[in-house]
Amino acid sequence: MSGQRDWAEWDAELLRQLRAVRTVADLAAVLKWYVGVRGRAVRTIAKVAGANGLSRSSISVFLAGRRAIPHALLKPLAAGCGFDTEAAFVALGEAWSRISRDDPAPPPGRTPPVEQPAEVESDRDRHLATLETMAEVAGRMNDESTFGFAQAIYERVLDMRRVLLGDRHPDTLTARHNLGAVLGQLDDLDAACVVLDIAYRTRRDTLGPADPATLASMEALAAARANVGERHTARKLLEESLVYRRENLEAVAGTDDERPALLERYRATAANLVAQVEKLDGPETAAELRRTL
Structure with missing residues (x-):
């Protein structure tokens, strides 16, 4: 039970940090922190996110805050970092929207795919x-x-x-x-x-x-x-x-x-x-x- 309580605390801290994100560097810092919490190496993240076009070098660049994360790669990267709750993904999307709010053009890949039978x-x-x-x-x-x-x-x-x-x-x-x-x-x-x-x-x-x-x-x-x-x-x-x-x-x-x-x-x-x-x-x-x- 103590382990469950610990993870609940980490998840709550993740949400708190995501709600404070305002810049590309802020988001990179949160992702990098959570990678440390989950104990994940870049190669592990790449195994999860690589099918979506993310190489290890790109992951390293995004986690260092050197480049803004394209919207199409946001969820795959977060999943690779260990995000696994709906609340975390919602908070992540809101953080990304705050960062991109000054951009009048919708970022590429923002429209979700239409579900098919x-x-x-x-x-x-x-x-x-x-x-x-x-x-x-x-x-x-x-x-x-x-x-x-x-x-x-x-x-x-x-x-x-x-x-x-x-x-x-x-x-x-x-x-x-x-x-x-x-x-x-x-x-x-x-x-x-x-x-x-x-x-x-x-x-x-x-x-x-x-x-x-x-x-x-x-x-x-x-x-x-x-x-x-x-x-x-x-x-x-x-x-x-x-x-x-x-x-x-x-x-x-x-x-x-x-x-x-x-x-x-x-x-x-x-x-x-x-x-x-x-x-x-x-x-x-x-x-x-x-x-x-």
């Missing part, structure tokens, strides 16, 4: 599973002779995910990103720029600017812009991406098993930026930049 939901799940298989097949088409087939598959996957999941769902955005990438491989560069620009901007608005998926689309867009001669735009995109990759790298502990992959991506982005600078400003400027990264 069980038989419709079952058909939907089967369709989504088929689309996942199709996307996996397209992803294995790495030979130049198969790029056209991959394009057709990705177009179909994108169209159907837009219908079933909506334009802003992470899986829909993955399909859009992959379509843009294969259009670039087919040298349909103008189309690639358009598709990747939509993928990047929507991922930025729904997942946040520092999310690895957002950065992947940003860097793919940079490559497409460079290929159509817009090297200054490509350089600007890569510079911004590198800032976020550095922040993501600094947000994880030195012993975190995600750090090597983050470091590898940081170095790859830095190398791409140096390559663009060399083409724009020459080898000496590029060499000077390389020494600072």
Whole structure:
């Protein structure tokens, strides 16, 4: 019984703290405190919330208060942190509303999904599973002779995910990103720029600017812009991406098993930026930049 009383006290304290939240930093502090109460590591949170597009690096950034939490990711993140009562989720939503009150535009993903009958939901799940298989097949088409087939598959996957999941769902955005990438491989560069620009901007608005998926689309867009001669735009995109990759790298502990992959991506982005600078400003400027990264 004492344990039950202890948890009731912790839950009451959580509600009290949530009702006092007024800023992004306030909310991050409450979540980080509750993670400590529940004894959860970032990898544990990611196991619960990862299916909703949350990586461990994004979780670390949100818990540090470096970025506002998008509404679409609020409940998955809180569930990963240990929220398990209706009162806590209600108080969380109210806290988020207070933080975003000064923003006249409704945040992306705020509208709740419409509930569907069980038989419709079952058909939907089967369709989504088929689309996942199709996307996996397209992803294995790495030979130049198969790029056209991959394009057709990705177009179909994108169209159907837009219908079933909506334009802003992470899986829909993955399909859009992959379509843009294969259009670039087919040298349909103008189309690639358009598709990747939509993928990047929507991922930025729904997942946040520092999310690895957002950065992947940003860097793919940079490559497409460079290929159509817009090297200054490509350089600007890569510079911004590198800032976020550095922040993501600094947000994880030195012993975190995600750090090597983050470091590898940081170095790859830095190398791409140096390559663009060399083409724009020459080898000496590029060499000077390389020494600072």
